[in-house]
Amino acid sequence: MVLNKIEKLIEKYENGETTLKEEAKLKDYFSQETVAPHLQHYKAMFNYFSFNQQETFTKQLPLKTKTKFNYKWLSVAAVIALMVGFYFNQNETITEQDKQDYEKAKSYLQLVSQTLNKGTKQVEYLTAINQAGKQVNYLKEMNNPIERIYK
Structure with a gap:
């Protein structure tokens, strides 16, 4: 049993x-x-x-993690970054030719902007058509007053 x-x-x-x-x-x-x-x-x-x-465990467990940030290596990296930046920046001096090219590009972009603005003036009548369309939609609602009440 x-x-x-x-x-x-x-x-x-x-x-x-x-x-x-x-x-x-x-x-x-x-x-x-x-x-x-x-x-x-x-x-x-x-x-x-x-x-x-x-059976028991008798060893001591570390409860805190020891994370030390090494600031010495951070300063070394910062110095290297600055040196590389100075080296590459040294060769970039703005010449007179660069200034002229900049002014030419600026004038070309202004010309393109003016041309595009002329095109928008020719299409301004479309806003009046949109407003008229909204008014016609309002008139359609007036034809069905019962639907307006239910809305």
Whole structure:
């Protein structure tokens, strides 16, 4: 009778359905010297669990992380960045030719802008058409006063 109960508990244990009390019964049974021969391999497992339960960890765990930011390397990197910047900036002097090219480009862009603005003046009548369309839509609403009430 006891053996049937132990076998059922083992089956529940393997399915992960046992309670703590049932597991304690299994540990008690397998801690005895007499265990059924077909359940002998479970004895080693439960003895291992009870042995590991007594084991403790005695080493000290570091709770704080030691992160130090090395400012010396940051200053070295900043100095290198400045030196590279000065080196590449040294060769970039603005010549008279560069100033003339800039002024030419500026005048060309102004000419393009003026031409585009002339084109927009010719299309200004479209805004009047849009306003007239809005007024016509308002008149359509006046034709159906019942729909206006429901809205």
